[in-house]
Amino acid sequence: MRNGSVAPLPGGLWVLAEHDQGRILPVVFELLGRARLLADRKGCPVAAVLPGPGDETVVSSLIAAGADEVLACADPTLAGLPEDPCTDLLAHLVRQHAPEIFLLGATAWGRTIAPRVAARVQTGLTADCTMLDIDPQTGLLLQTRPAFGGNLLATIVTERHRPQMATVRPGVLPEPVCDTGRCGRLLIVQAPPLTNRLTELVRLVLPPEQGIASARVIVSAGRGIMSQKNLALVRILADLLGGQMGVSRPLVDMGWAPVTCQIGQTGQSVAPDLLIACGISGAIQHIAGLGQVRTLVAINTDPEAPIFQVADYQVVADCVPLLRQLVRDFSGRQSDGGPGSEAAAP
Ligand SMILES: Cc1cc2nc3c(=O)[nH]c(=O)nc-3n(C[C@H](O)[C@H](O)[C@H](O)COP(=O)(O)OP(=O)(O)OC[C@H]3O[C@@H](n4cnc5c(N)ncnc54)[C@H](O)[C@@H]3O)c2cc1C
Structure with a gap:
């Protein structure tokens, strides 16, 4: 793993690395596994965007699951993943580095953050996808999800706006086979100044059981x-x-x-x-x-x-x-x- 503050590779496929107090959620690895496959088809790099410190074990696990680079932001305002600073950061990074595709887990937090970021950068968002693929002709992301009350499956493409954003529910994609020998790099990114803060994390109440x-x-x-x-x-x-x-x-x-x-x-x-x-x-x-x-x-x-x-x-x-x-x-x-x-x- 190499550290640095250079820019991420252009035209990348990004995955948001949601974590629970530093523990990366399983859906992130599921997304990275799929992202790796899609990126290999498309011929582009995979980046994991980590709103938190780039601890070596965390970064290594993201690289092992398929990331080529990890964009980590250790800004203290991101502790506990509050929505406003995280939206500011992600929208700022998207505007600055223009990824082609941005995938997020359809967790409660991911479902909150994804539409905010999509609205800020004025792109489309396909929520709750059950399958993601790349169109071999156009290179566009094929985003498949149930539609009309689940009675048919619709495949949606975002032709004109970037990034192509989609969320996928935990447990829908298979876990990737992790390769601890994979190489990647850690990029430290800075949080932008906070624009407006509408919400504040008062208290974190953990669910009584795992579900x-x-x-x-x-x-x-x-x-x-x-x-x-x-x-x-x-x-x-x-x-x-x-x-x-x-x-x-x-x-x-x-x-x-x-x-x-x-x-x-x-x-x-x-x-x-x-x-x-x-x-x-x-x-x-x-x-x-x-x-x-x-x-x-x-x-x-x-x-x-x-x-x-x-x-x-x-x-x-x-x-x-x-x-x-x-x-x-x-x-x-x-x-x-x-x-x-x-x-x-x-
Ligand atoms: C927008 C939308 C979202 C939905 N989301 C969900 C969802 O997330 N999850 C979900 O489950 N459903 C969801 N539904 C509802 C879904 O369409 C079905 O109505 C529901 O799944 C049927 O539940 P069921 O199989 O228990 O009941 P039924 O369809 O009534 O089936 C009961 C089955 O039990 C069998 N049976 C009867 N007696 C016995 C017995 N003694 N022993 C063994 N078998 C027996 C019958 O042969 C039958 O196959 C959604 C519907 C809509 C429109």
């Missing part, structure tokens, strides 16, 4: 679980397997589960090693959250259920007695009469 986005095992339920009481079986099995419970949107709408458990287009994208989907039909809006599931086991009474088209294992069965049996098998105790013992309605 399903990072769970290795998920047992999920849809309307086929039939009752809220039966949902307890799903939670118990998830606990026994060391995982978490996921649900389809109707269960959230009915108030059976919190929205933090919802998988899909308007919920979480998940990437577990194992997901057992119980009584879920497989609507396109639900499948949108399953892109990175390693092994998907679907249990459904309907052999024609769309979820079977994407499942690795298809179990045509009533999920309630099956769940009860699995709970018994994994816990080594009878669960009849216990939580979730209500029989499924036909």
Whole structure:
């Protein structure tokens, strides 16, 4: 790794390196992996833009994931990633160095920052992309995302304005294979003077638990679980397997589960090693959250259920007695009469 204050390489593909108090978020590595692939197709460099100090381990990890250079700004006003100074910095860097493409994670923070930066530099932004590619003819970024309520996939191009900006949700793109032998350079950049500060970070409240986005095992339920009481079986099995419970949107709408458990287009994208989907039909809006599931086991009474088209294992069965049996098998105790013992309605 080389340090320096020279300008970044022109015409680059940038990725915003969002971090949580110095810990780079997994979505950044996912974006860098894809950015590397796209940059190789396009023949341009990849830069990670880091609003924070360029600590050696952080910079090395970004380079290993695909960055050619890391633009770090250690200005104290950026501590805690407040929105106004970060927007000022990113808009300033974009204006100064004119990247071709700028990718951000569709996290809560990324979704706040991306439209602000896009508005400042007067370019377009495609939010929540599920796939990114390069058009071999034009070299433009092909930004694919669900449209019209998720009933079709639209591929959007930003022909005239630069940079071409897109956000991608965590867990949608695969993790990159990191190469610790890759070489890159660290560029120290300066923050511009703060123009106007509309918000101030008063207090940082961390979520109590990590949520399903990072769970290795998920047992999920849809309307086929039939009752809220039966949902307890799903939670118990998830606990026994060391995982978490996921649900389809109707269960959230009915108030059976919190929205933090919802998988899909308007919920979480998940990437577990194992997901057992119980009584879920497989609507396109639900499948949108399953892109990175390693092994998907679907249990459904309907052999024609769309979820079977994407499942690795298809179990045509009533999920309630099956769940009860699995709970018994994994816990080594009878669960009849216990939580979730209500029989499924036909
Ligand atoms: C803009 C928009 C965004 C959306 N976002 C999301 C989202 O993020 N996530 C999401 O999940 N949905 C979302 N939806 C809703 C989505 O379109 C579907 O309506 C929803 O996913 C269906 O949930 P489900 O599979 O649980 O229910 P259903 O479609 O009713 O399917 C129930 C399934 O259970 C099976 N079944 C019934 N009884 C049993 C049994 N005893 N054992 C086993 N199987 C059984 C049935 O055969 C059926 O396949 C969205 C919709 C819109 C319009």
